[in-house]
Amino acid sequence: MTNTGDPLRIAMLAPISWPLPPSGYGPWELVAHNLTEELVKLGHHVTLFAAGGTRTSATLVETCPHALAIWPEAERNRARAFDQKTGLLEGPPDSRVWEQLHIAICMEQAAAGEFDVVHSHLHVHALGFGRLINCPLVTTLHGSAWVRATHPMLKKFGDLPFVSLSDAERSLLPELNYVATVHNGIRLEEFPFEPQKDDYLLFAGRLAPEKGPAEAIEVARRSSRRLLLAGMIEPQHQDYFDARIKPHLDGKNIEYLGLLSQADLAPVYRKAAGVLFLISWCEPFGLVAVEAQASGTPLIATRFGALPEIIVEGETGFIVDSLDAAVRATEKLQTIRPEDCRRNTEERFSARTMAQGYARVYRRLANL
Numbered sequence: 001m002t003n004t005g006d007p008l009r010i011a012m013l014a015p016i017s018w019p020l021p022p023s024g025y026g027p028w029e030l031v032a033h034n035l036t037e038e039l040v041k042l043g044h045h046v047t048l049f050a051a052g053g054t055r056t057s058a059t060l061v062e063t064c065p066h067a068l069a070i071w072p073e074a075e076r077n078r079a080r081a082f083d084q085k086t087g088l089l090e091g092p093p094d095s096r097v098w099e100q101l102h103i104a105i106c107m108e109q110a111a112a113g114e115f116d117v118v119h120s121h122l123h124v125h126a127l128g129f130g131r132l133i134n135c136p137l138v139t140t141l142h143g144s145a146w147v148r149a150t151h152p153m154l155k156k157f158g159d160l161p162f163v164s165l166s167d168a169e170r171s172l173l174p175e176l177n178y179v180a181t182v183h184n185g186i187r188l189e190e191f192p193f194e195p196q197k198d199d200y201l202l203f204a205g206r207l208a209p210e211k212g213p214a215e216a217i218e219v220a221r222r223s224s225r226r227l228l229l230a231g232m233i234e235p236q237h238q239d240y241f242d243a244r245i246k247p248h249l250d251g252k253n254i255e256y257l258g259l260l261s262q263a264d265l266a267p268v269y270r271k272a273a274g275v276l277f278l279i280s281w282c283e284p285f286g287l288v289a290v291e292a293q294a295s296g297t298p299l300i301a302t303r304f305g306a307l308p309e310i311i312v313e314g315e316t317g318f319i320v321d322s323l324d325a326a327v328r329a330t331e332k333l334q335t336i337r338p339e340d341c342r343r344n345t346e347e348r349f350s351a352r353t354m355a356q357g358y359a360r361v362y363r364r365l366a367n368l
Contacts, residue, residue, distance in 0.1 A: 019053035038355030063102040136365040143284035145172035166306030169284035185354030191294035194270035202272040212278030269295040277301035296338030
């Protein structure tokens with residue numbers, strides 16, 4: 001155990017869309033889980049507020065019976081109708097109600113003086129309590145300032161402490177009170193190093209326009225490389241998938257693997273010649289970029305968001321400004337040493353490094 005000073009009493013206010021750790025999609029939940037587990041290993045007293053089904057070594061407070069994304073289908077699809085027996089309007093669960101209850105349960109304990117700090121991963125939703133409790137409320141935005149609709153709340157409580165995932169994230173709303181940048185960290189043991197690579201390329205992430213899966217297909221086709229795609233198709237992007245991705249899927253040269261669990265995605269990372277990360281938005285971090293490097297796999301990425309902070313140009317991947325440059329970069333993937341990719345992750349993006357960074361923030365804010 002490595003610690004400085006007395007153990008901290010930390011309230012971890014996790015998202016409730018998925019249980020912790022998430023079995024598939026759920027990047028915010030994954031970060032909250034990794035952080036919680038490492039803080040416990042460091043000797044801190046962590047109380048995790050999360051959805052039902054969560055597994056943790058911290059003290060767990062289940063604030064709702066099911067994670068919102070996997071609420072039982074029969075209840076989720078229940079029609080709104082008046083029940084004459086009960087006299088009530090019956091219907092599906094209200095996610096807003098469960099999220100407010102989730103926050104309130106945490107804040108009641110905070111107001112009673114049970115914590116040195118509350119760490120919220122709920123972007124704006126907990127901010128209104130920040131001036132009402134007896135300890136600091138620090139918020140990790142996870143890029144939510146990208147959505148302009150969140151700005152009124154963020155600006156109203158912009159004096160509260162915020163932690164950015166990257167220096168690039170601050171450009172989304174520069175006037176907030178950023179007290180530190182702490183990069184996301186991963187559990188290195190879940191992404192074993194592999195120096196021997198196959199010749200396929202990989203796209204991993206949401207199949208959304210700003211994430212660049214269509215551009216990845218174009219680069220793969222122009223470079224005569226096989227491409228595997230893995231990730232979630234969100235309902236609002238189904239038309240995009242049907243028009244821009246699906247027509248190219250042939251099960252041989254371009255193949256869609258579906259939404260993979262972390263355990264299933266790890267071996268795909270390990271053998272890939274390179275990962276295509278051709279985003280077109282200010283992504284605040286990019287766990288895929290770190291997971292790939294941990295596996296010894298380089299990246300070809302556009303110059304957006306945090307990617308120039310994560311990738312060491314020419315050593316762990318290539319930052320490009322056009323698809324032409326991305327195609328040319330595929331010819332240089334073999335010049336990247338897998339050992340350098342792994343080392344970059346070990347030194348900068350481990351869950352332990354992340355937890356130590358946040359612990360310093362907590363201690364400073366709590367004057368401990």
